[in-house]
Amino acid sequence: MPEREVPSRPIWMKPDEAVVQIIDQRKLPGELAVVDLESVDEVVSAIYELMVRGAPLIGVTGAYGLYIAARNAPEDFPSDDYLAREALRIKAARPTAVNLAWAVDRTLAVILEEKTAGGRVDAARSEAAAIAEEEAENSRNIGRHGLALLREISSKKGGGPVNILTHCNAGRLACIELGTATAPIYAAHQKGIDIHVWVDETRPLHQGSRLTAWELGMENVPHTVIVDNTGGHLMQHGMVDIVIVGSDRSTLTGDVANKIGTYLKALAARDNDVPFYVALPSSTFDRQIRDGVADIPIELRDPDEVRYMPGVEKTDGNLLVPKDSPAANYAFDVTPARLVTGFITERGVCPAEEAAIRRILAEKS
């Protein structure tokens, strides 16, 4: 556990200075490293290299990226063309999460309304900050709605902890506050509901064992780390009461893109009658794609993330595979709507059915 004070958010503006700062999440839990983002190149690299990750957080980071672009404009005035080009560059950093494109496009639209250099810089900064505040508020509301589900399971169970399984990190490190999948967990813990979290380690980059376990430990939430292979066995033996995961992009038809391996847990949940919920802000819904399995782009990352353990030097001694063996590194998979019990959004809980999803998205929060 790092000794320095842990920032309350994974991205923020340094007080009294125009500098965007993030936690380099690749180094957690061993080291709490704070990094300044001062150029669009640094923003793109922070997103691609997973210093920041998680759908809501990369959306906010992308929005701040446009602020940095506006501030660094080469001709003193950030022109429409220049900003559009920088926006494209930021959006290309990761293809699967829809929040990145959503937040960048939204911020760009607001900036282009302004006609002065100062106006554009200020508009970008305040829009990015507004998105961050909205995501924080979303997480609080996701927590509130998810809490009701956990409370119901707890009282039905009448004793013993509610066992929640989660995959990857859809925690406060992936969001701005509280997380998406973890928001109901923190809410329940705060209310004194007896809970225990099975944390999938989440190969290859261990966002579960490195980040989710770290977050939960900081809040004293009882948890146990497991390899990703384990969830099916636990569900067969009644050791999981509910699965809650986040999402990088979901369709209005209810298909869910999330970290690779999520689909396998959804299959096991269905096979064992365990409810499988997806917690996400409405900004994670893609309004265009209808068939998630066929059409959501799945990021194929560097095979060396599979071939080496995370955070080690790439030496032969650190290889997890024979030197000449190739590896493939698909970062996400898509869980079809038929396996999803429901969505926990900031506007309430709904089943994974198009009519219900459209209804809840049309409502004001």
Place this chain on the structure above:
Amino acid sequence: MPEREVPSRPIWMKPDEAVVQIIDQRKLPGELAVVDLESVDEVVSAIYELMVRGAPLIGVTGAYGLYIAARNAPEDFPSDDYLAREALRIKAARPTAVNLAWAVDRTLAVILEEKTAGGRVDAARSEAAAIAEEEAENSRNIGRHGLALLREISSKKGGGPVNILTHCNAGRLACIELGTATAPIYAAHQKGIDIHVWVDETRPLHQGSRLTAWELGMENVPHTVIVDNTGGHLMQHGMVDIVIVGSDRSTLTGDVANKIGTYLKALAARDNDVPFYVALPSSTFDRQIRDGVADIPIELRDPDEVRYMPGVEKTDGNLLVPKDSPAANYAFDVTPARLVTGFITERGVCPAEEAAIRRILAEKS
């Protein structure tokens, strides 16, 4: 790749000496270390510590363990009581694989027929060697029967490689020759059938990425290592034609205990109409247990196998989890018969139905 010559089997008697030798599989693929087994303590530890692993191989190792017990008898004569106690100790080294108990019990029964010290030692040694030869023959026959399945898929597909997914190592390192799940793969490769193997890395101990990929590479079989989370995504996208795994214990009702995570792949195979086969010698069938999910004992191993990277020193810097986070390490899971397309045994291929399994086990090979 080690430079010394690779032994053709993972266990053998050193020529002209009464020493049992094994490959320490924990050190592969980085190092090819040969270890002498000279006491029952060393045999138990080699099995528990996974220097040797895989159902057929730990059976043979257990049988040689009784030979070592007989040879080391404290009173110059290996009494019935002494041998029975040593047999129990060896069988307790790992609880899930049924071959260990089967091979030890079979060897013990043969030894007890002999009434002289020399007779008992010789009987133990020759029974262990006989079991090894039978397992080698089993693998050859499993390869022959499985080859027909792969040939059929290849001709139906009419172009492009047959994509086989396998989990853990049910290869020649787990057996005596050729393997179980890998025997059809080697047979097809030798016949010039175009194949490609997706190798699940198999957390926490990476038997897939360390051992299966190494074996396949030595034989120039095209393969790609993936994290265990990936199989579902591949199957959704038509990139897997057949799953073949081994088994540590299967019931006559068709339930299959195998390395943790196998059940998740079986669920994905069923969800995507991909045939799911289990390759095993008939010695892996448990004649007593009928409900595999409820009654096959599942080994719970040291949580540090999950908490640290494999094969490294247990220092804080090598932790994969926060220092205070607990982990759980279930080593196997059970795939219910309803998800198994069929068994590939040394006696032929059969569906996962009790009548068919009993029929095939009753046949002479």
